[in-house]
Structure formats: C-alpha cells, structure tokens
Amino acid sequence: MRPTGAPWFKTWAEHGFTDQSLRQVVRLHAGGTQVRIRLSNAYGHTQLHLAGASIGRSTGPAAVQPDTMRTLRFAGSPCTTIPAGGRAVSDPVALNTETLDELTTTLYLRNPTGPATYHQLSMATTYRAPGDHHRDPAATAYIEAVQPAYGSWYYLEGVETSGPRSVxxxxxxxxxxxxxxxxxxxxxxxxxxxxxxxxxxxxxxxxxxxxxxxxxxxxxxxxxxxxxxxxxxxxxxxxxxxxxxxxxxxxxxxxxxxxxxxxxxxxxxxxxxxxxxxxxxxxxxxxxxxxxxxxxxxxxxxxxxxxxxxxxxxxxxxxxxxxxxxxxxxxxxxxxxxxxxxxxxxxxxxxxxxxxxxxxxxxxxxxxxxxxxxxxxx
The missing domain is CATH 3.40.50.1110 (SGNH hydrolase)
Structure with a gap:
C-alpha cells in the first residue's frame, strides 16, 4: 500500500470513488474452508465508509460464480467505517478454496471516499461499476477497467484462508x-x-x-x-x-x-x-x-x-x-x-x-x- 501522489500513471486513486462498486481479482496461494479480507485506509485523511462487500470464485474478467458469492460482514454488520490511518478485517465466511484459485472481491463505496489508499502496480485488471453491484455475479455492470493496463488494487490489503487443513x-x-x-x-x-x-x-x-x-x-x-x-x-x-x-x-x-x-x-x-x-x-x-x-x-x-x-x-x-x-x-x-x-x-x-x-x-x-x-x- 502507498499514499496517493505523483504516480507513474494516472489511476482511480487520485479522485477516489462515489456510489461505485469496485471489483478486484486475486489468486490464492493456499486453500481452505473459510475466507476473509483485510482492508486498509492507511493513507486516508478521512473515514472510509464501506456500504457493502462480497467475495466469490472468479469465472471471468469481472464475473463471479453465483453459488460461491458470499456477503462479507464486519463484526456482524454488512457495512463498516474505517478510520483514517486504520484497517478492518471481515468476519470469516465459509467458502471452499484450493491453491491457485482466483477469488473476486467487490466493495461498494456509496459515500465520496476522497483520495484512496492503493497498491499502484497490480499487473491485474480492476473493474468499476456505477451504483451498487457488489452482490451482482454478472460482469455486465462493470463497464470500466482500470487504465492503463498495469492495473492497481484499492483498499484491499490481503485475502486470508483458514480451515482444518495444515498449511x-x-x-x-x-x-x-x-x-x-x-x-x-x-x-x-x-x-x-x-x-x-x-x-x-x-x-x-x-x-x-x-x-x-x-x-x-x-x-x-x-x-x-x-x-x-x-x-x-x-x-x-x-x-x-x-x-x-x-x-x-x-x-x-x-x-x-x-x-x-x-x-x-x-x-x-x-x-x-x-x-x-x-x-x-x-x-x-x-x-x-x-x-x-x-x-x-x-x-x-x-x-x-x-x-x-x-x-x-x-x-x-x-x-x-x-x-x-x-x-x-x-x-x-x-x-x-x-x-x-x-x-x-x-x-x-x-x-x-x-x-x-x-x-x-x-x-x-x-x-x-x-x-x-x-x-x-x-
């Protein structure tokens, strides 16, 4: 993660997000029976209000396998507020995963975020949709892909798997x-x-x-x-x-x-x-x-x-x-x-x-x- 400022290339971080859903795909290096995510507002100057989040198995550029879609909660709530400089960890949800599976996380950001904490160089495509589509498994609404092609990740600090398997x-x-x-x-x-x-x-x-x-x-x-x-x-x-x-x-x-x-x-x-x-x-x-x-x-x-x-x-x-x-x-x-x-x-x-x-x-x-x-x- 890094603060906003003078990037190699223009990203969405400079202006942040308002009433938009943000979809990001990551590949796991360990499977399990449960999954949760970590979010960071490390470089934010204001509170970050997350109105909704989900995770599921990726089936394409911005699509999610419908029967794997899980709503993420934070201390039992579907939304959370992360203070400036803070972080949040979701509650674990049941989802069977294997090593090298690709998971898609979606964040719905209703209120203006201001400049975003982000990882500038993801070498992976991130997608954005207007409005609330964090529970929508289809890719139809995700009409924007981060430009240029190097890609960036926003707010997502990590994806954790757990379960009975010994890793x-x-x-x-x-x-x-x-x-x-x-x-x-x-x-x-x-x-x-x-x-x-x-x-x-x-x-x-x-x-x-x-x-x-x-x-x-x-x-x-x-x-x-x-x-x-x-x-x-x-x-x-x-x-x-x-x-x-x-x-x-x-x-x-x-x-x-x-x-x-x-x-x-x-x-x-x-x-x-x-x-x-x-x-x-x-x-x-x-x-x-x-x-x-x-x-x-x-x-x-x-x-x-x-x-x-x-x-x-x-x-x-x-x-x-x-x-x-x-x-x-x-x-x-x-x-x-x-x-x-x-x-x-x-x-x-x-x-x-x-x-x-x-x-x-x-x-x-x-x-x-x-x-x-x-x-x-x-």
Whole structure:
C-alpha cells in the first residue's frame, strides 16, 4: 500500500470513488474452508465508509460464480467505517478454496471516499461499476477497467484462508518493482512470487507466497512513488503477516540508481547512497526477522547496466553489496538472482530476460528468478 501522489500513471486513486462498486481479482496461494479480507485506509485523511462487500470464485474478467458469492460482514454488520490511518478485517465466511484459485472481491463505496489508499502496480485488471453491484455475479455492470493496463488494487490489503487443513508457514517476497512484477503479463500471474508458489505446489510442498513488493520502493528512504522505505514498512508488510516462516529480501537497486532517473520513480535530488548504508539496512532487516523467528533469505541485487539510472559508481555499489550478501554468513540462505538474469556475469540482464529497459525482467526473466531459488532453503 502507498499514499496517493505523483504516480507513474494516472489511476482511480487520485479522485477516489462515489456510489461505485469496485471489483478486484486475486489468486490464492493456499486453500481452505473459510475466507476473509483485510482492508486498509492507511493513507486516508478521512473515514472510509464501506456500504457493502462480497467475495466469490472468479469465472471471468469481472464475473463471479453465483453459488460461491458470499456477503462479507464486519463484526456482524454488512457495512463498516474505517478510520483514517486504520484497517478492518471481515468476519470469516465459509467458502471452499484450493491453491491457485482466483477469488473476486467487490466493495461498494456509496459515500465520496476522497483520495484512496492503493497498491499502484497490480499487473491485474480492476473493474468499476456505477451504483451498487457488489452482490451482482454478472460482469455486465462493470463497464470500466482500470487504465492503463498495469492495473492497481484499492483498499484491499490481503485475502486470508483458514480451515482444518495444515498449511506450512508462508514465504514473503519483499522488495521493489522487480518483486511487485512490473513487466509480467497482465492478469497472467507470472511475477516471480507467483511462479515460486507454482514450483512449490508442483514439488508437492505447497505453501503461501505473499508478494510484498512495491514499485520504486527503496530500502533506506521514503520516496513519493515508492511509498514508505523498506526499513520502515518491513514490520507491517512482512513480520505482522499471519504465520510467516521465511522472507526473501530483494531490495536496494532503487537506492543505488541515479536520483533523477525516470526509472526509479523519484523527483528531485536524493543524497547518494553508499554500499555500507545498504549493508547496514540489510543487517537491520535480518535482525528484525531473526527476533521474530523468521528465516531471512538474501537475494543478490539484479543487474541494471543499460538502464536510465545506471552509473559506474552505482555498479560498484551493487557489486559491493552483492559480495556482502553472498559472503557475509548473516543471511540464513542466499539466492543469486543476479546470476539468474545475467548468467555470463556481464552486469547486464540477458536480452531475452528483460522488457527492454535493462532493469525489469519479462515473464521469462521472472521464471529464471523463481527457478533459481532452492526450495529446500525455504
């Protein structure tokens, strides 16, 4: 989640919603017999009044399987008010789900919301309908899809499943746009955390893989496009999630990139970062994870030679940080994602593995990243 302001691209968050139904599709990485959702008004300046909400199994772009449609309640009420800066968790409802099922959540927002708390880069389509259609399984009323095609999620912080099945502790993928999935297929679920979840399922060891990536995010500093610094949000986005066992840390390239580069999503001058500062930041994340008995897996920073923000000084910092990640012995395990995207060690992502900006992987690149992870380390 991030506050409204100076986005990469125009979204619905700037103006918010009035008498509209908002339909969002997410894919589960763990099934169960019950489901509930978490909503966030973390960056709202006023109360958020939710007039109705539902959830059900997706059957198409904005359609819901009618017999799976469930009304969501909050402390027994079909509506709720979330204070500015607050959150809400729905009551659990009975709904049988399996790993990799897609669920559709619908929120009806009757009163003007003002600027919305949202996740800018969803790489998934969100739909909007005028009026109250939160209990309508058909897609007919949902005549608007979020533009442009990158997509965004609004207010939805998480979907939780529960039930009698034994589910191993979750893995959290923590990072920036490379974890978030910029360059993945829209509605294709081929970000690296998605593909990692599929590998675990295929290997017979399914477990949830939570994506805690934020496009343009930095480890050390807050930035307008990237939200709260990784150090500041680590507890909220990783350690406070339910039943976490492992975190994969891949963050720091936006701290290194040239401050005024359009690819890192900043405006104006930012002080140059040093390798020592980034290493200290990684140490802080490791110590925080260890204090909560969460295993920390360090991922080497991926190449960016050829990107708009690349400099020789920045490359030297990346190399120094990667050497520390690989040899420090503090991380519980290491995954060499730099080598996964640059098998020849050129400092540049292989041409077949990026989207053309020399920074963000394409679906094949995300597959290479997911495949580079030794499942036993998780």
């Amino acid at each position: 191993p502790p979750a893995v959290v993928a923590f990072g920036d746009s490379i974890t978030d999935g910029f360059g993945a297929t829209i509605d294709g679920n081929d970000r690296y955390p998605d593909l990692l979840a599929e590998r675990l399922l295929t290997a017979g060891h399914p477990r949830p893989v939570l994506n805690a990536g934020i496009g343009s995010n930095r480890l050390l500093t807050d930035v307008p496009l990237g939200g709260d610094a990784g150090l500041a949000r680590f507890a909220r986005d990783v350690l406070d999630q339910p039943r976490i066992g492992t975190v994969i840390v891949l963050i720091g390239i936006n701290d290194i990139q040239q401050a005024d580069s359009p690819s890192n999503g900043t405006r104006g001058h930012c002080p140059p970062v040093t390798a020592e500062q980034l290493i200290d930041g990684h140490r802080a994340l490791i110590h925080a994870a260890r204090a909560r008995n969460v295993k920390a897996v360090g991922a080497t920073l991926t190449p960016f030679r050829g990107a708009a923000g690349w400099t020789t000084a920045g490359e030297a910092i990346r190399s120094r940080v990667n050497h520390w990640i690989s040899t420090n012995g503090i991380y519980d395990a290491i995954v060499d994602m730099s080598r996964a995207l640059d098998p020849d060690g050129t400092g540049r992502i292989h041409d077949d593995l990026h989207i053309g900006d020399y920074l963000h992987p394409n679906p094949a690149g995300y597959r290479a990243m997911a495949d580079s992870i030794d499942l036993a380390t998780l």
